Amino acid sequence: MAYFPIFVDLKDKNVVIIGAGDIAYRKVEVLLPFHPKITVIAKKVNEKIKELFFSKKIDLKIKQFDENDIQQDHFLVVVAVDDLELQKRISQICSKKNILVNSVDSKEYCSFIFGSIIHDGDLVIGINTSSKAPAVSKALKAYLMQRLPKNIENLIEKVSKLRKIDTKNMQIEIKKFFNDAKN
Numbered sequence: 585m586a587y588f589p590i591f592v593d594l595k596d597k598n599v600v601i602i603g604a605g606d607i608a609y610r611k612v613e614v615l616l617p618f619h620p621k622i623t624v625i626a627k628k629v630n631e632k633i634k635e636l637f638f639s640k641k642i643d644l645k646i647k648q649f650d651e652n653d654i655q656q657d658h659f660l661v662v663v664a665v666d667d668l669e670l671q672k673r674i675s676q677i678c679s680k681k682n683i684l685v686n687s688v689d690s691k692e693y694c695s696f697i698f699g700s701i702i703h704d705g706d707l708v709i710g711i712n713t714s715s716k717a718p719a720v721s722k723a724l725k726a727y728l729m730q731r732l733p734k735n736i737e738n739l740i741e742k743v744s745k746l747r748k749i750d751t752k753n754m755q756i757e758i759k760k761f762f763n764d765a766k767n
């Protein structure tokens with residue numbers, strides 16, 4: 585079954601990542617440009633995540649997970665531990681509290697999944713395969729990145745100014761941009 589994409593405002597929202605290995609790091613990296621307040625909780629922490637903590641980009645708690653780590657003011661939780669039973673347990677705790685949860689080993693324990701993301705200023709494109717083939721999402725991102733028209737951020741800026749004052753010229757600018765991009 586396909587997943588509906590929504591674009592969420594994460595600024596200053598409390599995001600908790602359980603686990604601090606390579607996969608947790610990947611999830612942290614992809615979230616950081618959207619400015620949430622990230623806390624990583626794990627027994628063992630890899631060097632790249634320690635660096636993010638020392639450069640004050642994230643908060644870090646080195647401990648074994650317990651139920652009190654999930655609080656009602658948490659907006660979103662990512663469970664990136666190498667333990668499927670724990671993924672299931674944390675997913676159930678989050679569901680009871682109506683907190684969005686992503687679990688890295690099983691879509692059954694996810695209320696949302698990550699897409700492969702193209703992020704360039706105000707432009708965000710999310711790709712997913714309904715959890716079937718993440719490697720295809722990654723490859724499609726590379727394919728699209730090579731083919732996206734250049735300077736699309738300039739068009740976005742121009743149109744954001746025009747749309748309130750001159751919709752006719754707005755449409756002309758959009759048409760012209762994509763016509764030029766084809767050539």
Ligand SMILES: C[C@@]1(CC(=O)O)C2=NC(=C\c3[nH]c(c(CCC(=O)O)c3CC(=O)O)Cc3[nH]c(c(CC(=O)O)c3CCC(=O)O)/C=C3\N/C(=C\2)[C@@H](CCC(=O)O)[C@]3(C)CC(=O)O)/[C@H]1CCC(=O)O
Nearest residue numbers: 689690691697698699700712713714715716718719721722
């Ligand atoms: C898109 C991306 C975003 C991101 O992670 O930020 C992402 N996975 C990426 C890469 C990737 N993941 C895996 C491989 C190895 C090849 C392979 O196994 O296929 C590669 C390729 C690589 O790393 O090169 C292994 C894997 N992934 C999942 C499982 C468990 C399962 O399938 O049940 C396993 C097996 C674990 C194991 O047992 O080994 C599950 C999920 N992975 C998702 C997202 C969600 C579905 C998105 C979709 O529908 O496309 C979902 C459901 C949950 C979630 O994580 O949100 C990111 C590309 C980022 C980029 O663009 O660079």
Ligand SMILES: NC(=O)c1ccc[n+]([C@@H]2O[C@H](COP(=O)([O-])OP(=O)(O)OC[C@H]3O[C@@H](n4cnc5c(N)ncnc54)[C@H](O)[C@@H]3O)[C@@H](O)[C@H]2O)c1
Nearest residue numbers: 603604605606607608626627628647648649664665666688
């Ligand atoms: N979703 C995806 O895209 C994707 C891709 C590849 C792999 N995976 C899966 O992601 C999982 C994590 O992979 P990894 O390479 O980052 O693993 P890892 O072993 O490097 O890291 C696991 C982390 O979980 C922590 N942890 C485990 N039990 C804990 C507990 N009880 N309390 C607190 N912390 C605990 C460990 O301390 C460690 O920091 C694997 O199970 C793997 O199959 C998912």
